[in-house]
Amino acid sequence: MSKDIQLYQVSENDLEKCLKCSICNAYCPVSGVTLKFPGPKWAGPDGERHRLKDETCFDEKTMKMCLNCKRCEIVCPQGVKVGDIIQSARIKYSLQGIGIREFMLANTDLVGTLATHSFGLANHVVNMGLTKWMLHKMVGIHQGRTFPAYASHTFEAWYRREAAKGQQSFDRKVAYFHGCYVNYNFPELGKHLVRVLNAMGYGVSLIKGEQCCGLPAIANGMSEKARANGRHNIAAMERALRDAECIVTTSSSCTFTMRSEYESLLRLDNSSVAESINLATKFIYQQLKSGAAQLRFKPDFKLRVAYHSACHMERLGWTIYSIELLKMIPGLELVKLESRCCGIGGTYGFKKENYDVSQSIGAPLFKQIGEVDPDVVVTDCETCKWQIEMSTPYRVMNPISIINDAILD
Ligand code: SF4
Ligand code: SF4
Secondary structure (H helix, E strand, O other), rough: OOOHHHHHHHHHHHHHHOOOOOOOHHHHOOOOOOOOOOHHHHHHHHHHHHHHHOOOOOOHHHHHOOOOOHHHHOOOOOOOOHHHHHHHHHHHHOOOOOOOHHHHHHOOHHHHHHHHHOOOOOHHHHHOOHHHHHHHHHHHHOOOOOOOOOOOOHHHHHHHHHOOOHHHHEEEEEEEEEEHHHHOOHHHHHHHHHHHHHHEEEEEOOOOOOOOHHHHHHHHHOHHHHHHHHHHHHHHHHOOOOOOOEEEEHHHHHHHHHHHHHHOOOOOOOOHHHHHHHHHHHHHHHHHHHHHOOOEEEOOOOOOEEEOOHHHHHOOHHHHHHHHHHHOOOEEEEOOOOOOOOOOOOHHHEEEEHHHHHHHHHHHHHHHHHOOOOEEEEOHHHEEEEEEHHHHOEEEEEEEEEHHHHEEE
């Protein structure tokens, strides 16, 4: 057996356990809206048997239609890691080079740094009709897609300037993996987390030198870059954990990537940190529920929210924590939306060839949100937020921002 086959041996993803029930096909959001994708059973265990015999049995175009939501893995009664089989095959067999589009979408740190230093110019230019048309025609990013706005300063800069000193006075500390979205697009969410955790008696440190979790690089065929980021982040988190009780995050996708895909797709040993990586909602819920910390809520807070569970939240099995935490807020009326993929799939829905599929997948969710007609939609995933805000008239917030609004000073 060659070294490569050992490295990606499919038995690690439980290929042999597939009993051909096709339940995964019924739950795949992509095969639900287009006949062009034959479904997870074919792309996963069935196709892998062929690929193991003959590597040329890899159909690039078809395999790229999987948006890596992992819903097939959630429903598989045999525990077959169908999504991992598909993504591992893409890492191993794809011959497609990296174009400018993939480079742009994968290098969130670089693009974010340039955009936040552009004094608002990037936000203006990227949403101009001519720019959108050029990106569509020349780069392959669909012109219907709205780009998330970039902030005028990074979260890290704010933290160093406004928050770092005050964290020293806390005995209990957690380390925050803020991710690219908070750092470059929406520092407010990071500020909200610091305020909420401080109110609970926790100091917040940053993970020195953290880099993008690597998810956009995995999705855009740059697995070596993802591995390099992963190795770097694991070492940085190990150092941070010397002074912190755990790592907290505000992005379900970053969390899932670092806890699960570092090992399952990138073959990195993340065992020293994986169990210490917590989504903030899980951490806060557990602290409040156990009585280890308290929050004082405003007595007159009123809000009607609809909670959307992101695919990677479902795969983590952690939706319950965000739901139960939101239920602790007096005056908050909660409607849990049906568990459905919104269609964005990280950077998937940005691509010209995926745009229609992406919007068709999200359509039932957008319709349900309209029927519920909440004050705001709540989700733990930033790319779901982009998709829902682009496709409905509703504002979307992270649960941490809701708590920030609901607590007393
Ligand atoms: S749900 Fe699991 S067992 Fe059933 S066909 Fe899909 S991979 Fe095989
Ligand atoms: S990961 Fe999602 S899109 Fe991909 S095959 Fe599984 S269910 Fe379908």
